[in-house]
Amino acid sequence: MKHENHRRMNRMVRVSEVDDSEAPTVLIVDNNQMTLHRLKQIFHQRDFLVEVCEDGDKAVDEYIRLDPELVILSLDIPSLDGHIAALEMREHGGDCRIVITAPKRLSSIAKDAAFSAGAVACLEKPLTSSSFDVVWNDILGKVPDAPGLADLDSLYPEDKIQEIVVEEDMPELPSLPAPMIAPISLEVPVQTDEKSKSRLIPILIFVAVISASLGWYFLNS
Numbered sequence: 001m002k003h004e005n006h007r008r009m010n011r012m013v014r015v016s017e018v019d020d021s022e023a024p025t026v027l028i029v030d031n032n033q034m035t036l037h038r039l040k041q042i043f044h045q046r047d048f049l050v051e052v053c054e055d056g057d058k059a060v061d062e063y064i065r066l067d068p069e070l071v072i073l074s075l076d077i078p079s080l081d082g083h084i085a086a087l088e089m090r091e092h093g094g095d096c097r098i099v100i101t102a103p104k105r106l107s108s109i110a111k112d113a114a115f116s117a118g119a120v121a122c123l124e125k126p127l128t129s130s131s132f133d134v135v136w137n138d139i140l141g142k143v144p145d146a147p148g149l150a151d152l153d154s155l156y157p158e159d160k161i162q163e164i165v166v167e168e169d170m171p172e173l174p175s176l177p178a179p180m181i182a183p184i185s186l187e188v189p190v191q192t193d194e195k196s197k198s199r200l201i202p203i204l205i206f207v208a209v210i211s212a213s214l215g216w217y218f219l220n221s
Contacts, residue, residue, distance in 0.1 A: 024069035025049045029059040029085070030101070031077055035125065039072055042129050056080030060088045063096075070139065073119075075102040075110045083148070086117035090146040097143060099135075101125055116148030 026043045031054040040050050053059040057079040075082035086098050098119040102110035114122035121135040
């Protein structure tokens with residue numbers, strides 16, 4: 001491993017003397033297009049082969065696939081933050097030289113993340129070629145230990161992963177029953193007023209008298 005580390009360091013130093021097949025690879029992980037454009041220019045000028053990824057989770061897979069000499073990793077990236085992504089890269093093993101980058105508002109968190117993941121440097125955005133010149137010896141130096149690996153499970157435990165609900169995987173909800181429709185009454189309300197009632201009374205009396213007379217007649221005949 002030490003021989004491999006030394007060979008990689010030499011490749012990063014002698015970039016102007018090697019062809020594309022031997023040029024060192026840098027994996028740039030950031031989702032800001034202006035930052036990506038600037039970083040690609042910086043590392044093309046240093047004769048690196050540049051690979052770009054804009055997603056933290058995919059960046060870990062790309063790191064395993066590419067086995068790059070250098071990773072420029074933004075702290076604030078989608079799906080998996082730069083701290084955990086860096087730890088997963090370190091957990092995979094190999095000579096993982098990671099530079100953590102972050103805006104000024106996250107500089108304190110970025111420094112803690114860089115220490116936790118054993119990053120070779122921590123840079124504040126916006127990034128320039130001079131930013132890398134200042135820390136280039138650190139980048140080429142010894143890769144620090146990653147004390148955060150001991151806490152990786154607590155930072156990203158499996159039970160927390162299972163709690164993440166992906167919207168497209170949610171089962172369809174059962175359809176609601178059709179609302180009950182109240183029965184419609186077919187009774188036609190009869191409106192009566194006081195005049196109608198007064199007209200009915202004499203008629204009812206007359207009918208009663210006739211009925212009584214007829215009853216008396218039939219009983220005595």
